[in-house]
Amino acid sequence: MSEVIAIRDPWGKATTGKLAMWLFIIMDGLSFGGLLIGGAALRLSMSNWPEPGLVLNIPLTAFNTFLLICTSFTMVMALNAIQKGDQKGLKNYLAFTMAGGIAFLGIQVYEYSHFFLGNETLTQHLAEAGFVGASNFVPSTGTYAAVFYATTAFHGLHVLSGVIYIACILYAANKWNYTSAQSDKVEILGLFWHFIDLIWIFVFTVIYLI
Amino acid sequence: MSEHHEQSFWSKYIFSLDHKVIGKQFLWLGLFFVLFGGFQALLIRWQLAYPEQPVPWWLLGDILFSDTGGIIDPDKYNALFTMHGTIMIFWAITPLLIGAFGNFVIPLQIGAPDMAFPKLNMISFWTMVLASIVLLGSYFLPEGTAAGGWTSYPPLSSPVGGIAGEGQTLWTLALTLAGTSSMMGAINYIITVVRLRAPGMTYFKMPLTVWGLWLTSILNAIFVPVIAAGLILLLMDRTIGTQFFISGGLATVDGGDPLLYQHVFWIFGHPEVYILILPAWGIVSDLLSVFSRKPAFGYKVTAIAMTTVASLSMLVWGHHMYTTGMSPLLGKSFMFLTLLISIPSAMFFFNWLGTLWKGSIKFDPPMLFAMSVMWVFGIGGLTGLYNATITADIYLHDTMFVVGHFHYTMAASVLFGSFAAIYFWFPKMFDRKMNPFLGKLHFWVSFIPLNYVFFNMMVLGYGGHHRRIYDPSNYDFLKPMMWLNEYITWFAIALGLAQLIFVYNFIHSMLKGEKAEANPWGAATLEWTLEAPIPHGNFETVPTIYNGPHEYSNPKVKDRDWISQSEPISS
Ligand SMILES: [Cu+2]
Numbered sequence A: 001m002s003e004v005i006a007i008r009d010p011w012g013k014a015t016t017g018k019l020a021m022w023l024f025i026i027m028d029g030l031s032f033g034g035l036l037i038g039g040a041a042l043r044l045s046m047s048n049w050p051e052p053g054l055v056l057n058i059p060l061t062a063f064n065t066f067l068l069i070c071t072s073f074t075m076v077m078a079l080n081a082i083q084k085g086d087q088k089g090l091k092n093y094l095a096f097t098m099a100g101g102i103a104f105l106g107i108q109v110y111e112y113s114h115f116f117l118g119n120e121t122l123t124q125h126l127a128e129a130g131f132v133g134a135s136n137f138v139p140s141t142g143t144y145a146a147v148f149y150a151t152t153a154f155h156g157l158h159v160l161s162g163v164i165y166i167a168c169i170l171y172a173a174n175k176w177n178y179t180s181a182q183s184d185k186v187e188i189l190g191l192f193w194h195f196i197d198l199i200w201i202f203v204f205t206v207i208y209l210i
Numbered sequence B: 001m002s003e004h005h006e007q008s009f010w011s012k013y014i015f016s017l018d019h020k021v022i023g024k025q026f027l028w029l030g031l032f033f034v035l036f037g038g039f040q041a042l043l044i045r046w047q048l049a050y051p052e053q054p055v056p057w058w059l060l061g062d063i064l065f066s067d068t069g070g071i072i073d074p075d076k077y078n079a080l081f082t083m084h085g086t087i088m089i090f091w092a093i094t095p096l097l098i099g100a101f102g103n104f105v106i107p108l109q110i111g112a113p114d115m116a117f118p119k120l121n122m123i124s125f126w127t128m129v130l131a132s133i134v135l136l137g138s139y140f141l142p143e144g145t146a147a148g149g150w151t152s153y154p155p156l157s158s159p160v161g162g163i164a165g166e167g168q169t170l171w172t173l174a175l176t177l178a179g180t181s182s183m184m185g186a187i188n189y190i191i192t193v194v195r196l197r198a199p200g201m202t203y204f205k206m207p208l209t210v211w212g213l214w215l216t217s218i219l220n221a222i223f224v225p226v227i228a229a230g231l232i233l234l235l236m237d238r239t240i241g242t243q244f245f246i247s248g249g250l251a252t253v254d255g256g257d258p259l260l261y262q263h264v265f266w267i268f269g270h271p272e273v274y275i276l277i278l279p280a281w282g283i284v285s286d287l288l289s290v291f292s293r294k295p296a297f298g299y300k301v302t303a304i305a306m307t308t309v310a311s312l313s314m315l316v317w318g319h320h321m322y323t324t325g326m327s328p329l330l331g332k333s334f335m336f337l338t339l340l341i342s343i344p345s346a347m348f349f350f351n352w353l354g355t356l357w358k359g360s361i362k363f364d365p366p367m368l369f370a371m372s373v374m375w376v377f378g379i380g381g382l383t384g385l386y387n388a389t390i391t392a393d394i395y396l397h398d399t400m401f402v403v404g405h406f407h408y409t410m411a412a413s414v415l416f417g418s419f420a421a422i423y424f425w426f427p428k429m430f431d432r433k434m435n436p437f438l439g440k441l442h443f444w445v446s447f448i449p450l451n452y453v454f455f456n457m458m459v460l461g462y463g464g465h466h467r468r469i470y471d472p473s474n475y476d477f478l479k480p481m482m483w484l485n486e487y488i489t490w491f492a493i494a495l496g497l498a499q500l501i502f503v504y505n506f507i508h509s510m511l512k513g514e515k516a517e518a519n520p521w522g523a524a525t526l527e528w529t530l531e532a533p534i535p536h537g538n539f540e541t542v543p544t545i546y547n548g549p550h551e552y553s554n555p556k557v558k559d560r561d562w563i564s565q566s567e568p569i570s571s
Helices: A016-044 A058-083 A087-117 A120-128 A143-175 A180-209 B005-014 B019-049 B074-110 B118-140 B167-195 B208-239 B258-292 B299-315 B328-340 B342-356 B365-388 B390-396 B400-430 B436-462 B476-512
Strands: none
Touching: A016 A143, A016 A180, A016 B167, A016 B208, A016 B258, A058 A087, A058 A180, A087 A143, A087 A180, A143 A180, A143 B208, B019 B074, B019 B118, B019 B400, B019 B476, B074 B118, B074 B167, B074 B208, B074 B258, B074 B400, B118 B167, B167 B208, B208 B258, B208 B299, B258 B299, B258 B342, B258 B365, B258 B400, B299 B328, B299 B342, B328 B342, B328 B365, B328 B390, B342 B365, B365 B390, B365 B400, B365 B436, B400 B436, B400 B476, B436 B476
């Protein structure tokens, strides 16, 4: 009765911050799950759902997907650099990653603005997709548009938070001269960034491909 | 502290990182909204008892409804019951049990210096304040605040054919912010319990209060993100013209589905019931043991049963939607799973009785409230079986029976659980004692009217009284029951007045109460080993845990009938 049992922690050496990020990722994944499953439920109940590629520009977004996967790679390189104590490498790779994130957002904004402004080709494509008379593609165009915007914008906001998060770490790394002792902070950032990337693969598949 | 006086006021009381201060901040927020939401309940009751008669001056009728001569018009009535429900659930009970006692008690009871992420903790509180400002701000809009019911089903909450104005929009925004606050709290509580327990504090040595709060946090972490996604869609419907939840004649495009909202809402909404009540169950389990001077009967079984209820609660949301035309097979499955919850619930309920059995019970105010939770939760649980059974529910759905039922489980069980917690931990929080006589008086003058109010609501519901009608005297079949409506209202007013005793006792004791000793109840959990004032960082040396949380009347301990968790029993 009286002997002391040390706390057994099944998560081994993971830092508290890392555990919290994992938990946050699970929670955030549930939010995305809610959106994706809700969108799928609406889609199943509809008789008319446009073919992929009729309205959306798949090659452009495929390129964007490729870009985001590349930033996951540079994020791994950033962590790798700081684990070896290479501060310059860390900063460079983080800057690459951030630039990639900004480019991703830029392309998304371009895509949205194209839809909002509308043009003759878009009008024609929308008519083929069943939105006869629609001159642009906005959230109120239909359930198809609503699901598209809700899902991609929610993801876009995550990329934006990720870019800001990278900027903060970049600033801190510069100011306090990160060494391998601070590699944990970069690793936690990396978890979030890879999660955004992974979720995008789901979003891309569900919204653009099937 | 003396050199940086001004600076330290802000960092000590306003933007404090100390979990004890943040707990108190949540306590103030919760107490304010309990009174605010409770007052709205009295106005609702007035309209139901004396339809379209001017609200008397002592219920502020001529100030609040000046443009209609003190009469509550139908729109205002809708807003009243909407905001009463919203505020009581998300702004009163949640901050009280989870925000205040979660913060104050968890680190102290597991022997931690603070929460795992103190800054996140502070941000969580201030996000809740922001949410409160947005919510209260909605009252000042020209078209008034939200009025689509606390569930805000579309199309009631839709911009087309629903509630006009931006009140409903602010409601959605405020709820999203409150959810964000809850999510931050959930991450913090979960990681704190996993990581910061003192040496020897294994999961099965944690007090059941911590068990309850921990399970609540896990449910929060899983389900608040889901409702957040749903609320974002509702917000889009209201602001940028999407039609996720709009269909039929109200829609201009096809594909939207109001039922989707109901599913998303209740996938979260049913676990929310357990999110609110699990801390109360935990607190009651511990308090029954303290005031019976006996170890909690079947401690492990209680912890596991609570975990089982938390798990089952994820699979039963459909019981709120029996009347939406769901397939009978699905309905039966939801019914079966819902009824299954009564097994683990009964297990810990009988454990509570086992704890009391042959105990030397001390009827202090915390114990009175803890025991009353057994009574009100017992009634709430048993009447839940009627609602869970499809055949009965089709008749009872959306009647005052449902209102009575969930007020027994939510209003009564959770609020009395909060009162038990306040009376119990007050000496530790404020270093002074509450007046026990006023505490007992508060208990009796609350307990009796409360039962009268909520039990008779169920009677009304059995008579077919719909839950949201504006004027019951318009219906012939309800006219013979108007006298019951009147009686309920007067007992509700008595219940409201009784809370003034509590407010007086609380404030007076906080300022001028008798100084409390470190362990006034002779309790065994860690927080009572600390002398007041507890410094930022709590424990001077990290305690080592030897015993379970309920070491009372152990024959090996000679001079007293309790021993702290951090004191080895010498044999
Ligand atoms: Cu339920």
